[in-house]
Amino acid sequence: MAISIKISKTPQSRIHLCDFENIEFGKIFSDHMFRVDYVDGKWMEPSIEPYGPISISPSLSALHYGQAIFEGMKAFKSPNGKPLLFRPMDNVRRLNKSAVRMGMPEIPEELFYEGLKKLVEVDQDWIPTKDGSALYLRPFMFATDDFVGVRPSLNYSFIIFCCPVNSYYPKPIKVKVEKKYVRASTGMAGYAKAAGNYGISMLPTMEAKKDGYDQIIWTDGKTHEHVEESGTTNLFFVLNDKLVLTPILDGNILEGITRDSVIKLLKKEGYEVQERDISVSEIIAAAKAGELTDAFGTGTAAIIAKIAAIGFEGHDYVLPEAEQRKVSNWVYNTVYQIQTGKIEDPFNWVEEVK
Numbered sequence: 585m586a587i588s589i590k591i592s593k594t595p596q597s598r599i600h601l602c603d604f605e606n607i608e609f610g611k612i613f614s615d616h617m618f619r620v621d622y623v624d625g626k627w628m629e630p631s632i633e634p635y636g637p638i639s640i641s642p643s644l645s646a647l648h649y650g651q652a653i654f655e656g657m658k659a660f661k662s663p664n665g666k667p668l669l670f671r672p673m674d675n676v677r678r679l680n681k682s683a684v685r686m687g688m689p690e691i692p693e694e695l696f697y698e699g700l701k702k703l704v705e706v707d708q709d710w711i712p713t714k715d716g717s718a719l720y721l722r723p724f725m726f727a728t729d730d731f732v733g734v735r736p737s738l739n740y741s742f743i744i745f746c747c748p749v750n751s752y753y754p755k756p757i758k759v760k761v762e763k764k765y766v767r768a769s770t771g772m773a774g775y776a777k778a779a780g781n782y783g784i785s786m787l788p789t790m791e792a793k794k795d796g797y798d799q800i801i802w803t804d805g806k807t808h809e810h811v812e813e814s815g816t817t818n819l820f821f822v823l824n825d826k827l828v829l830t831p832i833l834d835g836n837i838l839e840g841i842t843r844d845s846v847i848k849l850l851k852k853e854g855y856e857v858q859e860r861d862i863s864v865s866e867i868i869a870a871a872k873a874g875e876l877t878d879a880f881g882t883g884t885a886a887i888i889a890k891i892a893a894i895g896f897e898g899h900d901y902v903l904p905e906a907e908q909r910k911v912s913n914w915v916y917n918t919v920y921q922i923q924t925g926k927i928e929d930p931f932n933w934v935e936e937v938k
């Protein structure tokens with residue numbers, strides 16, 4: 585099925601206002617957005633239109649009951665100036681998994697994919713090329729019924745907009761093991777990229793920030809003894825620069841696409857990677873014994889976020905200096921250079937937008 589997209593370009597590009605040398609994450613938006621509405625059981629005609637405010641009603645059901653999901657993706661420029669996408673179909677499929685969990689309609693894969701490619705093509709001049717930068721793409725879907733009864737909405741909007749960005753964390757982060765609040769537990773929506781999963785992280789993160797941390801490490805909802813993910817990334821721990829541990833996908837954590845890429849690249853490089861339950865106590869014991877040589881978060885926005893220190897029960901366990909991190913330095917360079925088309929892409933993850 586060919587997708588026909590109505591394109592209305594902005595009469596006045598804002599690109600000259602963007603200082604590509606000093607971009608703050610998530611504050612600058614490119615000229616256009618892709619939009620398609622779901623009305624009474626059908627996806628309507630999609631369009632690319634100038635980025636700008638949308639009109640919503642105070643009774644918009646997404647605002648009241650949280651039927652809202654999103655994805656994070658990035659577009660890069662290849663050395664010869666072509667726009668590149670990284671594993672886009674994995675984001676398409678994950679959005680639809682989130683949609684099912686939240687009682688929302690799935691978007692036809694081709695509609696999402698074609699809209700995304702067209703938007704990146706139209707706004708390709710906004711893809712920054714400075715080392716570490718990218719055009720962050722934010723696809724999201726939300727319920728649009730004007731109705732305050734509690735039931736799944738009948739109408740939805742799906743939008744993609746773009747922001748030129750640099751790295752999400754400009755320096756290694758301090759994380760605190762969270763033992764009071766819970767992000768997800770069995771049967772909840774932990775694996776979904778649902779807006780509410782991020783909403784509930786705001787207070788615990790604010791409290792951690794007051795104590796001098798940048799982020800929290802969520803632990804399991806039943807015992808608080810097992811590591812899950814951070815507020816913005818999946819987590820990896822490296823013992824003696826050899827053994828790499830990452831929490832298993834148990835339904836409670838996000839099925840990160842960067843997480844999956846890192847696992848595959850490390851295994852290919854010969855590292856032993858274990859996806860399993862990881863107890864807080866084994867990570868702390870390894871840190872005490874000097875065996876925790878590296879720890880990092882993975883995500884689309886952050887790519888690789890090195891962990892500088894882990895706070896647990898009032899003590900900070902400090903990790904080796906960033907330059908000494910064998911695994912996270914290697915994996916960051918490898919992922920980013922694959923994403924930007926600078927080195928061979930052994931798993932065929934990168935797609936050129938034609």
Ligand code: COI
Nearest residue numbers: 656657816883884885886
């Ligand atoms: C992403 O990495 O794309 C996310 O959605 C996390 C958020 C911190 C931006």
